[in-house]
Amino acid sequence: MDILTYTPEHEDFRQRLRIFCETHVIPHVDRWETEGIVPKSVWRQMGGSGFLCPAVDPKYGGIGGDFRYSVIVAEEISRTVQTGLAAALHSDVVVPYIESYGSEAVKEKYLPGCVSGECITAVAMTEPDAGSDLAGMRTTAVEEGDTVTINGAKTFISNGINCDLVVLAARNPDVENKYEALSLYVIEDGTPGFTRGRKLEKMGWHSQDTAELFFSNCRIPVGNRLGEKGMGFLMLMEKLQQERLTCAVGAVCGAERMLEWTMDFCRSHNRNGRPLSKSQTVQFELVEMAADVKIGRTFVDKLVADHIEKKNIVVETSMAKFWTTDLANRTADRALSILGDLAAMESCPLVRAWRDVRVMSIFAGTNEIMKGIAAKFMGL
Template identity: 60%
Template sequence: MEILKFTDDHKAYRERLAAFLADEVVPLIPKCEKEHLTPKSMWRAMGKSGFLCPWIEKEYGGQGLDFLYSVIVWDEVARINFTGLAVGLHSDIVVPYVHSFGSEAQKQAYLPGCVSGDIIAAVAMTEPGAGSDVASMETTAVQEGDEIILNGSKTFISNGVNCDLVVLAARSPEVENPHQAISLYLVEEGTPGFTKGKPFEKMGWASQDTAELFFSDCRIPVANRLGNAGDGFLMLMQKLQQERLVCAVGGVFGTEAMLARAVEFCKTRKRNGKPLSKYQSVQFALVEMATELEIQKNFAYVLLNDHMAGKQVIKETSMAKYRMTEMSKLLSARCLDIMGPEAAMESHDLARMFRDARVTSIFAGTNEIMKTIIAKTMGL
């Protein structure tokens, strides 16, 4: 069943990316996992080779390619089982804020660096006491002349240590309506008053530099505001469909990588003289997982087509994010059960996949939030 139409150019891009990852990234994964950090040089290499923000127009340093090139990047990075390169976050969640809402001057200033890998982007919304609840946000932005003074902190920020540019959500304290008080600001690394915490010690995603960000009388030009004052909430809501689609499809690709390893393991490991894959109970378990994966993958691909066509599929995307990340957790556990103690060793890919899958139901809006959104669309 072919739902997404990949051309020969798409396939050539995939082959080039797979070769790049095998040569330039895979050998460094153990070091990144141990140090809980992915070197910026890896991001620059990705950018130089054309694997960051491939959809950005040539006038801003990009290639002007279609969205399927981004999908290919998510897929191939998932295949090598590496979360340190949060390419989907950078290229397809954060950078689109600058591309969609930035002034021409902002686009010229930042987009070429985002494409080249010289600028690593992060979005900062979640706070220690508010989660991702915009109405409870405490980080403030006070205008004083032609400057904005930022005060507050953000937590669980992916790319938090490496980030060169932060899309920051903050509120104007004088505006009573919490949704009309939010604006988005561009804050560069090195700005006085902006500091970063150390990478968190996490259960999974060890090589991803998730950290706290702190803003103490941090002054930025008013020109660093994205769009109009008070439009931040609407901007965030507008981009959530793509953000959650990235997470949903990422869950599919991650599960696909897990299952491929499980199938290969069961074909090559023997019990009582025959491969595990020849035992009916193992066959049925693998078949059940493959069936669930195929159904979810096809749904994800239909949503990708609708999204690329400009359709509003908020309900369906929320469903996909919820179901596909749950699938990733459940199937990683089942693969571990089938493969046994060998797969639980730190030297085996599946141990890391099992841990990395757990958080996917939490970020980009927890799956409970997804269910709340779906319930509202159903008139419940």
């Protein structure tokens, strides 16, 4: 019996999304990888077709769907062999901050555009001197009357070039307790004092527009604060469970695709006069990879089911994030070993996948941080 079951509505959503990807995404992936960015028009097409922010309340344009819709999006996007169209980041990581903590005015202003794809979002946490240590941020937010003045820099920001709206974490310099100093704010593209730096050239994720963001006396209305002043750290902690689960889902999907491609390759390519898949050595390697991937899928599906039931799975999602991203890297390494000389060819989708999965053990909190969180909750 499957841990996750899908309704006819879910399956219809999947089929429509697969057709969308085959029509509007896959034919253009190589160009996006070269150009280092996905056109904004594709985001609008995806949103207009109903594939962005499915969890958002219907009053703001969403369908109020459960997290299974997000799993479907991750699975279908993984088939496209690209990371630039970061729908999961937008829909499952950034937008939930706005819907959960934004005022009614903020939600009415921004959520419909997030759903339609007219408003692409980014989340700005990482800084040049603060990565996984969220409490070590230096970007400041000074509230005076109805105005907030932001100063600081953020780096490695996904969707950094395309974003129309940024959810930014900044600290109050007058508060000594670093956990009580953080607040979250939304900042629109075009706000005076908000500028973009260079688009970062990376080992992988070539079609993802990762950038530096700078804030110099950037003034926004105090109404753009999400939630209560000084509650930013707690809000980040609350939403990081879903962010890390989203990473785990993406990692397992990536591992599944790499296994599929490797098996197809072994069936269709000969070595010493017979298909690679007939070699017992290769068979054993593929079976071990398949068992590894199956374990990961079972683990993640159980966590998705628990998450839908609103269970507290902070420890388990931390474990899943490090284990599944390590799984994706193991799968990529083993796949390239089987391919042999072809693993050096840029035209091979597994080469792109190998580059892309490496960073998954780093973002959303390094795997070492995940182990530290789990150890703390285990009383170690």
